Amino acid sequence: MKSENNKQESDSENGKGPSVDFIRAMVADDIKTDRWGGKVITRFPPEPNGYLHIGHGKAICLSFGIAAENRGGRCHLRYDDTNPVKEEERYADSIQEDIRWLGWDWGESLFYASDYFEKMYEYAVILVKKGLAYVCDLTFEEFSEYRGTLTTPGKESPSRTRSVEENLDLFRRMREGEFEDGSHVLRAKIDMKSPNLNMRDPVMYRIIHADHFRTGSKWCIYPTYDWAHGLEDSIEGVTHSICTLEFENHRPLYDWYLDKLAIHHPQQIEFARLELTYTVMSKRKLLQLVEDGHVNGWDDPRMSTICGMRRRGYSPGSIRTFCRRIGVNKFNSTIDIALLEHCLREDLNKSSRRVMAVLRPLKVVIDNFPESEVEWMDAVNNPGDPDAGTRKVPFSKVLYIEQDDFMEDPPRKFFRLSPGREVRLRYAYFITCTEVVKDEHGQIVELHCTYDPATHGGNAPDGRKVKSTLHWVSADQAKSAEIRLYEHLFTQERPEDVADGSDYTSNLNPNSLKVLTGCMVEPSLGKAEPGDRFQFERLGYFCVDPDGKDEKLVFNRTVTLRDTWAKVQKSQTR
RNA sequence: UGGGGAAUAGUGUAAUGGUAGCACGAUUGACUCUGACUCAAUUAGUCUAGGUUCGAAUCCUUGUUCCCCAGCCA
Numbered sequence: 001m002k003s004e005n006n007k008q009e010s011d012s013e014n015g016k017g018p019s020v021d022f023i024r025a026m027v028a029d030d031i032k033t034d035r036w037g038g039k040v041i042t043r044f045p046p047e048p049n050g051y052l053h054i055g056h057g058k059a060i061c062l063s064f065g066i067a068a069e070n071r072g073g074r075c076h077l078r079y080d081d082t083n084p085v086k087e088e089e090r091y092a093d094s095i096q097e098d099i100r101w102l103g104w105d106w107g108e109s110l111f112y113a114s115d116y117f118e119k120m121y122e123y124a125v126i127l128v129k130k131g132l133a134y135v136c137d138l139t140f141e142e143f144s145e146y147r148g149t150l151t152t153p154g155k156e157s158p159s160r161t162r163s164v165e166e167n168l169d170l171f172r173r174m175r176e177g178e179f180e181d182g183s184h185v186l187r188a189k190i191d192m193k194s195p196n197l198n199m200r201d202p203v204m205y206r207i208i209h210a211d212h213f214r215t216g217s218k219w220c221i222y223p224t225y226d227w228a229h230g231l232e233d234s235i236e237g238v239t240h241s242i243c244t245l246e247f248e249n250h251r252p253l254y255d256w257y258l259d260k261l262a263i264h265h266p267q268q269i270e271f272a273r274l275e276l277t278y279t280v281m282s283k284r285k286l287l288q289l290v291e292d293g294h295v296n297g298w299d300d301p302r303m304s305t306i307c308g309m310r311r312r313g314y315s316p317g318s319i320r321t322f323c324r325r326i327g328v329n330k331f332n333s334t335i336d337i338a339l340l341e342h343c344l345r346e347d348l349n350k351s352s353r354r355v356m357a358v359l360r361p362l363k364v365v366i367d368n369f370p371e372s373e374v375e376w377m378d379a380v381n382n383p384g385d386p387d388a389g390t391r392k393v394p395f396s397k398v399l400y401i402e403q404d405d406f407m408e409d410p411p412r413k414f415f416r417l418s419p420g421r422e423v424r425l426r427y428a429y430f431i432t433c434t435e436v437v438k439d440e441h442g443q444i445v446e447l448h449c450t451y452d453p454a455t456h457g458g459n460a461p462d463g464r465k466v467k468s469t470l471h472w473v474s475a476d477q478a479k480s481a482e483i484r485l486y487e488h489l490f491t492q493e494r495p496e497d498v499a500d501g502s503d504y505t506s507n508l509n510p511n512s513l514k515v516l517t518g519c520m521v522e523p524s525l526g527k528a529e530p531g532d533r534f535q536f537e538r539l540g541y542f543c544v545d546p547d548g549k550d551e552k553l554v555f556n557r558t559v560t561l562r563d564t565w566a567k568v569q570k571s572q573t574r
Numbered sequence: 575u576g577g578g579g580a581a582u583a584g585u586g587u588a589a590u591g592g593u594a595g596c597a598c599g600a601u602u603g604a605c606u607c608u609g610a611c612u613c614a615a616u617u618a619g620u621c622u623a624g625g626u627u628c629g630a631a632u633c634c635u636u637g638u639u640c641c642c643c644a645g646c647c648a
Contacts, residue, residue, distance in 0.1 A: 019588055019596085047648055083647065140646070149644055151576045185646055195577040197644050206646035225648050249578055249643050270579085272641090277585085325597070327587050331580045332641055339586070339598050349611060384611075415609070424607060458607050469607045538608045565609045 021328035023269055027066055027240055030267075036239040040073035042066055043238050044099070045080045045113075045229070048092035048213075050283045051298045052306045054319070054340075057102060058274040061323035063242050064104040076236055077106040081114045082228045084212035092213075098306040103316045113223075113232050114214045120223050120231050121175065123261055124186060124204055128167045132260055133204060134159055135170035136187045143185075146192070147200055154192035154200045174207055177220045181207050188227075190256065198253045202226055230254045230266075238266040244273045245330065274326065275334040278488035279304045280495050280504060294508055295489070301545075301556045302489045302512050312486065313533050313543025313558030318347035337488065341559050348533065348541045348558070353381050353388060356426065356471040357521040357536040357555075359483060361400035363446045363475070366431065369397040374474070377457065379427045391524055395428045398475040400520045402538075405470045406447060408436055413568055415467035417447070424469040426537065430455040471537045478520040481553035484545065485514040525553065533558070 020028070030036055042063040046056065067075035077099060081087050099106070127133040136159040138146060148154030162170075174184055186205040194200055204227040209220045223231075233241045241254075248270045258265040275281060280289070281304055289295045289303070298305050301312035309319065322343040326335050356379075375395045382388035401417070410418040417423045422432040435448035454461055458469070489512045495504040521536075528534070530546040540560035548554035 021587090045648095049648085080648070086647075143646075144644075147644060149576085153576090154644090182646065187646095197577085200644090203646050208646085222646095224646070229648085245579070246642055247648090252578090272580090325586085329580090329587080333586065336585045336598065342598060345610090354608080380607095383608085413609095426607060466607090468609075471608075535608085535610085538610070540610095561608075561610050563609075568609080 019327070022330070023062065023240070023242060023271060023328055024066060024069075026267075026269060027070065030239070031070065038072070039237075039239055040067060040070040041076070041237055041239045042073070042242060043076040043078050043233065043236065045078045045232065046095050047080045047083070047086070048088060048095060049083075049086040050091060050287065051094055052098045053281055053283075053286060053304045054276065054279075054306065054309065055274040055281045055304075057306060057319055058323045058326070059242070059244070060099055060102060060104060061320055062271070062328060064099075064106075065324070066240070066242075068104075074109055075104070075106060076109040076111055076238070078111040078232060078236065079113060080225070080229065080232070081112055081212070081214060082223050082225065084208060084210045084215075084222065087213055089213050094307065098310075101310060101316055102306065103320060109236075111232075111236060112214060113228055114212060116228075116232060116235055117215065117219055117223070119235060120228060123231060123263075124171070124223075124227075125168065127188065127204075127257075127260060128171060128186075129164060130260065131164055131189065133186055133188050134162050134167050135174065135184050136160070136201075137184050140182060147197065148192070150197070156192050157187070157201065160189060160201070171205075174205065174221050175219070177209070179207055181209055183207065186221075188253075188257070190253075196249060196252055198226065198250050199256070202253060226250055226253050227257065230257050230268075233266045233268075234258055234261075234264045237264060241266045241268045243268060243270055245270050245332070270330065271328045272330055272332050275332065276304065276340065277334055277337045277493040278490050278495070279337060280490070285504065288505075289489075292505075294505065301484070302486055310531075311543070311545065312556055313348075313541060314344060315347050315351065315533070318344040321347065334494070344559050345541070345562070348535065350384055351382075352533050352535040352541055354379075354383070354535045354537050355522055355525055356393065356473055357481070357483075357519060357525070357539065357542070358400045358402050358471065358473050358478075359485075359516055359519050359536075359539065360403040361473075361518065361520045362403045362406055362444065364399045364401050364431075364472070365446065365448050366397050366399065366451050367434065367448050368450045371397060373397070374477070377427045393427060393522055393524070394474040394477040395425075396474045396476055399425070399472045400475055400478065401425075401447075401470050401472045403444075406433070406444070408444065411572060413572075416470060417468075422452075422466055424455070424458050424466045425472045426469050427458050428456075428472070429453070429458070430460060430466060471539075473520045473522050475520075477523045479523055479526050479553055481519045481521045481525070481555055482548075483516045483519045483542070483555045483557065485516060485557045487512050487514075519555075521553065521555075528553065535561075 044060050044063045064075040067073035136157045138157050146155045185203045187201045187203055190199045192200045203224050205221045208222050211217050251268050254268050295302055299307040299311045322340050376392040377395050378390050379393045380390055405416045407414055407418050417433050419433050422430050424430050429451040431449040431451045433449050437446040439445050490507045491509045492507040495507045498506055528544045530544050532544045534542050536542050541558040542555040543558050545554040545556050
């Protein structure tokens with residue numbers, strides 16, 4: 001796949017800068033008041049336990065975007081690899097690929113939480129020595145019983161009164177592997193009666209005898225998220241630690257650890273995660289779609305994963321624009337996927353080469369065109385970009401047009417070809433349909449037409465008009481292709497809206513993938529490579545799929561063009 | 575029924591005491607060698623009830639609704 005390096009920039013719209021969200025306002029204010037000595041250091045901290053999706057895209061564009069917008073700003077890519085049983089190197093690799101593809105650059109700032117394990121251990125020892133952390137040997141069951149509930153306070157663990165010396169000894173032996181998984185934890189000593197459950201003596205370390213993908217068997221105790229995350233931010237000198245809303249309840253704990261340690265203390269800021277209509281976003285559901293075979297892998301073009309969208313043909317710029325345009329807020333909202341598709345079309349319209357391709361071919365014979373003659377017509381590559389130049393497209397006696405572009409008995413407002421009617425073949429000639437050939441089942445298999453030589457190139461010297469212009473390909477020179485048509489993966493705006501007893505999979509769209517074979521595309525597409533994007537005129541945007549090998553061409557339909565005729569048709573049949 | 579957040583057109587998002595604006599969508603129309611693009615127009619909103627004020631989406635009080643938290647996940 002071709003690499004696509006995008007400049008890191010703030011995607012400002014229409015000359016006037018995009019509006020300032022509450023986080024950017026906060027950052028700007030911090031700069032004005034010199035809170036961090038003028039520094040802006042953010043971070044994107046994925047756990048390498050799955051593939052990135054468009055929801056992560058929002059977070060990435062936010063943290064990397066804010067860093068890029070501020071002089072000297074930096075955004076770290078930091079793997080939050082604190083749980084060896086869930087994490088894998090291949091995920092870490094895909095995360096880098098996706099962020100880079102989106103157009104962001106972490107420079108030298110690639111970090112791993114696991115590199116800080118020793119430092120974190122030392123910090124933990126400090127808290128133990130201060131009497132602010134203790135080794136607890138409650139079982140799982142006891143532990144949850146002692147925690148209390150949302151409405152009732154918890155009870156203090158009997159281990160809570162252990163001496164500092166004993167805690168130090170026990171904690172060291174935890175690290176040295178003397179104990180079994182689950183037998184002991186290190187907990188912060190805060191307040192078992194706190195109305196915030198996160199403050200009820202939270203776990204800092206648990207024992208997991210498992211190999212970590214980076215540290216191997218060096219450790220058998222691993223820090224929990226709450227303990228680790230603030231330290232990671234602090235160690236790296238992060239100023240603004242931007243995360244999603246569900247961590248709001250964790251902020252007091254984030255603050256508590258850093259306050260007690262009296263070390264660099266970043267500001268945690270929470271925002272609402274992205275939800276999209278007709279889409280699921282959770283890692284769990286995405287995984288289930290893959291594992292249960294509802295889609296063909298993580299990079300299935302119907303997936304909301306970054307790799308899926310890339311394969312589908314989304315441009316990184318369109319995703320960045322989208323992430324900027326949806327804004328940032330503190331309440332959950334569901335974005336209409338039409339906005340994403342709008343950003344996509346807007347970007348692709350500017351950048352895509354136009355070509356002609358026929359999805360469902362209908363043979364057309366031009367009766368008055370010389371038998372074996374081939375005429376090469378000039379076609380514009382991108383009307384919006386003169387620099388894109390022109391190409392030659394072959395025209396001959398036998399052509400294919402789109403089945404949808406002919407109707408024997410046209411309804412009102414159908415402007416395309418029908419018996420006796422004249423239309424234009426784009427960049428070629430005006431043709432008039434003279435005869436319809438059908439098979440024994442009454443199916444239309446072939447059209448006979450005549451062309452007007454005077455309309456060469458598509459213009460009538462007498463100034464007469466036609467109601468429509470069709471795309472076409474010349475039969476002899478056309479390349480055959482497989483084309484995959486996608487629709488939304490789900491039939492419901494909110495896939496979660498289901499009757500009792502069923503789950504979101506009952507809303508899967510059975511028509512989300514339609515594979516067309518025997519499609520005919522113009523010969524210039526023979527040179528197309530995986531990842532190349534085109535506009536198939538009058539149809540939509542298409543992207544070459546890596547499945548195509550040797551002579552075989554495979555395209556994914558990224559998105560259709562807006563289609564006013566389809567709407568008219570729909571309202572007519574209703 | 576504990577605590578923490580949050581409510582502006584169908585959707586998303588501005589307006590931080592002074593004309594409720596923008597975008598997407600939808601609907602019309604113009605243009606057109608893509609029924610695309612572009613352009614123009616229409617559509618439609620401050621959760622409720624009080625209060626402060628010359629003036630409230632914004633400040634105060636009340637109610638309602640929604641989201642998050644009881645992993646040794648992140």
